[in-house]
Amino acid sequence: MTTINRQIHLVSRPTGEATADNFKLVEATVPDELQDGQVLVRHHYLSLDPYMRGRMNDTKSYTAPQALNEVMGGGTVGEVVASKNSGFAVGDKVVGMGGWQEYQLLSGDLRGTLRKVSTEHVPLQAYLGAVGMPGVTAWYGLTQIIAPKEGNTVLVSAASGAVGTVVGQLAKVRGARAVGIAGGPEKCRFVTEELGFDACIDYKQHTDLKSLSQALKQACPNGIDGVFENVGGLGLDAALQRMNAFGRIALCGMIAGYNGEPIPLQQPQLLLTNRLRLEGFIVSEHMELWPQALTELATLVGTGKLKYRESIADGLAAAPEAFLGLLKGRNFGKQLVKLI
Amino acid sequence: MTTINRQIHLVSRPTGEATADNFKLVEATVPDELQDGQVLVRHHYLSLDPYMRGRMNDTKSYTAPQALNEVMGGGTVGEVVASKNSGFAVGDKVVGMGGWQEYQLLSGDLRGTLRKVSTEHVPLQAYLGAVGMPGVTAWYGLTQIIAPKEGNTVLVSAASGAVGTVVGQLAKVRGARAVGIAGGPEKCRFVTEELGFDACIDYKQHTDLKSLSQALKQACPNGIDGVFENVGGLGLDAALQRMNAFGRIALCGMIAGYNGEPIPLQQPQLLLTNRLRLEGFIVSEHMELWPQALTELATLVGTGKLKYRESIADGLAAAPEAFLGLLKGRNFGKQLVKLI
Numbered sequence: 001m002t003t004i005n006r007q008i009h010l011v012s013r014p015t016g017e018a019t020a021d022n023f024k025l026v027e028a029t030v031p032d033e034l035q036d037g038q039v040l041v042r043h044h045y046l047s048l049d050p051y052m053r054g055r056m057n058d059t060k061s062y063t064a065p066q067a068l069n070e071v072m073g074g075g076t077v078g079e080v081v082a083s084k085n086s087g088f089a090v091g092d093k094v095v096g097m098g099g100w101q102e103y104q105l106l107s108g109d110l111r112g113t114l115r116k117v118s119t120e121h122v123p124l125q126a127y128l129g130a131v132g133m134p135g136v137t138a139w140y141g142l143t144q145i146i147a148p149k150e151g152n153t154v155l156v157s158a159a160s161g162a163v164g165t166v167v168g169q170l171a172k173v174r175g176a177r178a179v180g181i182a183g184g185p186e187k188c189r190f191v192t193e194e195l196g197f198d199a200c201i202d203y204k205q206h207t208d209l210k211s212l213s214q215a216l217k218q219a220c221p222n223g224i225d226g227v228f229e230n231v232g233g234l235g236l237d238a239a240l241q242r243m244n245a246f247g248r249i250a251l252c253g254m255i256a257g258y259n260g261e262p263i264p265l266q267q268p269q270l271l272l273t274n275r276l277r278l279e280g281f282i283v284s285e286h287m288e289l290w291p292q293a294l295t296e297l298a299t300l301v302g303t304g305k306l307k308y309r310e311s312i313a314d315g316l317a318a319a320p321e322a323f324l325g326l327l328k329g330r331n332f333g334k335q336l337v338k339l340i
Numbered sequence: 341m342t343t344i345n346r347q348i349h350l351v352s353r354p355t356g357e358a359t360a361d362n363f364k365l366v367e368a369t370v371p372d373e374l375q376d377g378q379v380l381v382r383h384h385y386l387s388l389d390p391y392m393r394g395r396m397n398d399t400k401s402y403t404a405p406q407a408l409n410e411v412m413g414g415g416t417v418g419e420v421v422a423s424k425n426s427g428f429a430v431g432d433k434v435v436g437m438g439g440w441q442e443y444q445l446l447s448g449d450l451r452g453t454l455r456k457v458s459t460e461h462v463p464l465q466a467y468l469g470a471v472g473m474p475g476v477t478a479w480y481g482l483t484q485i486i487a488p489k490e491g492n493t494v495l496v497s498a499a500s501g502a503v504g505t506v507v508g509q510l511a512k513v514r515g516a517r518a519v520g521i522a523g524g525p526e527k528c529r530f531v532t533e534e535l536g537f538d539a540c541i542d543y544k545q546h547t548d549l550k551s552l553s554q555a556l557k558q559a560c561p562n563g564i565d566g567v568f569e570n571v572g573g574l575g576l577d578a579a580l581q582r583m584n585a586f587g588r589i590a591l592c593g594m595i596a597g598y599n600g601e602p603i604p605l606q607q608p609q610l611l612l613t614n615r616l617r618l619e620g621f622i623v624s625e626h627m628e629l630w631p632q633a634l635t636e637l638a639t640l641v642g643t644g645k646l647k648y649r650e651s652i653a654d655g656l657a658a659a660p661e662a663f664l665g666l667l668k669g670r671n672f673g674k675q676l677v678k679l680i
Contacts, residue, residue, distance in 0.1 A: 054613075232608065254609045264604035268572065269594045272620035273394075280612035 003030045006316050007071045007101035013058055016260050018327065022056065023072070023320040030103045038107040039114065040082040043098050047075035047128035048323045048335040049162070053258040072100040075133055077124045085110065092116050095127045100319050102339055121302035129162050129334035130308045131297045137283040138166035138228070139293040141250030144286075145279045146226030150175035153220045155239055158230035159200055160187040162334035163252065165308050166297070167228045168197045173300070179219045181235050183329045190332070195307055203235060209266070212238040232256045233263040240270040249278040258327060309333030343370045346656050347411045347441035353398055356600050358667065362396065363412070363660040370443045378447040379454065380422040383438050387415035387468035388663045388675040389502070393598040412440040415473055417464045425450065432456050435467045440659050442679055461642030469502050469674035470648045471637045477623040478506035478568070479633040481590030484626075485619045486566030490515035493560045495579055498570040499540055500527040502674035503592065505648050506637070507568045508537045513640070519559045521575050523669045530672070535647055543575060549606070552578040572596045573603040580610040589618040598667065649673030
């Protein structure tokens with residue numbers, strides 16, 4: 001009996017906001033018999049991440065554009081269901097970049113492509129979040145760019161998201177004060193009460209620069225030493241007004257501007273007057289640090305010291321709407337799609 | 341006979357553009373007899389620098405505001421004309437921060453305040469330019485932030501100015517390609533023909549982003565690896581569009597916005613997509629590197645390998661107009677005021 005592999009393809013590029021019409025559900029099949037060297041993975045979860053919005057455009061960016069009429073790329077976790085590859089056995093739990101589809105067929109040298117993981121202390125889907133790319137992103141920006149000293153204040157936007165969640169908790173582990181920005185009282189409560197941030201600002205209560213800047217002043221009485229920026233726009237403008245001399249900005253995402261025109265930075269002269277260092281980074285370009293980062297993250301998750309939250313959409317067909325919601329901040333924590 | 345010490349005071353703060361009315365010429369006197377420990381310096385040249393504009397405002401910045409009704413601060417070179425201080429003798433050539441006045445009376449421990457210099461191989465006024473604060477500023481930003489590799493392309497704005505002049509030549513010494521931005525064909529010719537930059541763009545020929553960006557593309561066929569930014573505004577926006585991945589931006593000045601409202605950075609997302617590092621700096625906060633920098637700069641000037649140009653205003657009374665001209669780019673090279 002032929003097994004159906006449902007997939008989601010990108011079929012058109014957005015003009016302005018991305019829409020569900022940009023995607024299409026397509027049915028393919030998986031072979032009944034594998035060839036030598038092949039591995040078949042059944043995906044359990046796929047990861048939805050803001051960077052995917054950039055790949056939908058056909059513009060120069062740090063990743064190649066997503067090809068039209070092909071499976072949307074993305075991180076996946078799953079289980080090997082068939083194997084003629086000596087490196088993998090049926091039942092192995094694996095992390096890969098399988099994309100928005102139910103199965104992935106792989107072959108050849110899979111080092112760097114498919115990685116076996118242990119689910120003894122860490123749930124499988126956490127390898128897409130706190131113990132995966134978002135977690136390492138948080139770890140890299142915090143430890144390699146912000147490098148907080150004890151007592152420093154670290155501000156993180158999208159604080160309840162997959163990356164922000166980890167940034168603040170890692171900052172606390174290092175003796176820093178962690179302040180978040182998130183959307184709505186429920187997310188803010190989670191950030192302070194569950195994750196242990198020292199404060200969280202609801203950006204929906206502060207729609208202009210003056211108001212947000214004032215809120216930051218109250219939440220950061222000693223100023224801000226490090227900013228982990230996931231959003232850009234108003235939040236970054238306000239943070240710049242509150243930064244201490246020699247502050248560091250890890251520029252990780254600017255999701256506020258992903259759907260349309262770039263959002264200008266209003267007062268770039270503050271970068272000079274406060275002698276700030278700003279660094280844009282992409283975590284996949286620092287693979288040499290992943291083992292160190294993953295070791296710390298897995299230990300913290302395994303021992304219950306690193307908490308996180310997930311928004312789980314059900315079934316592949318729900319992926320486009322869940323992704324569009326992520327871009328609008330409708331998720332709460334790591335956005336996943338559960339396939340099985 | 342009493343000696344008159346003419347001074348220029350800041351008597352009001354600008355609203356918008358600085359004007360001559362913000363300054364006032366005042367006559368003071370110098371004592372006939374020094375007390376123990378005192379040194380009297382007759383200034384030969386005073387230095388006019390863009391950072392002084394920031395000090396005219398009463399706003400938080402990296403330096404304290406210039407006090408009203410006091411002598412405008414600033415770098416000076418001169419000669420000791422009287423001394424009851426064992427560290428200095430009449431005839432010593434000295435560099436200090438004597439401000440906009442003809443004489444300065446100093447006392448106490450003068451280490452770090454007044455420095456004896458040799459004029460054997462280096463002209464006295466060069467200690468206000470290529471072998472002084474502007475030169476070290478260029479050295480710091482180029483070597484400590486941009487750190488060009490051989491074959492890299494380094495772009496510098498205000499390329500014919502006191503700092504820019506040195507940036508490009510130091511970049512060439514390190515095997516990089518140097519490209520300048522300057523105002524007008526005469527300055528551009530000087531930058532390429534006299535200083536040896538590989539190219540220079542006349543920003544007056546490119547009044548919109550698209551045009552300037554296109555000119556940069558032609559002048560930097562391999563993209564831009566390092567930007568030494570003295571001006572900000574349009575030039576920085578255009579440079580961002582042409583930067584290579586992992587480029588470095590040494591943010592030294594943003595003179596384009598000094599006279600009014602901040603000039604937004606139009607496309608801050610390029611800092612992320614190109615994984616750029618931007619660092620604002622103030623050279624006076626890195627005193628530990630001055631000896632190393634000054635050694636290189638003095639050697640290059642003394643051997644004729646580091647060229648520069650000066651605009652010299654005549655007499656203290658000419659200082660305000662010369663300073664206002666500097667803010668509009670009317671100077672050509674290091675702006676000095678000759679007092680004797």
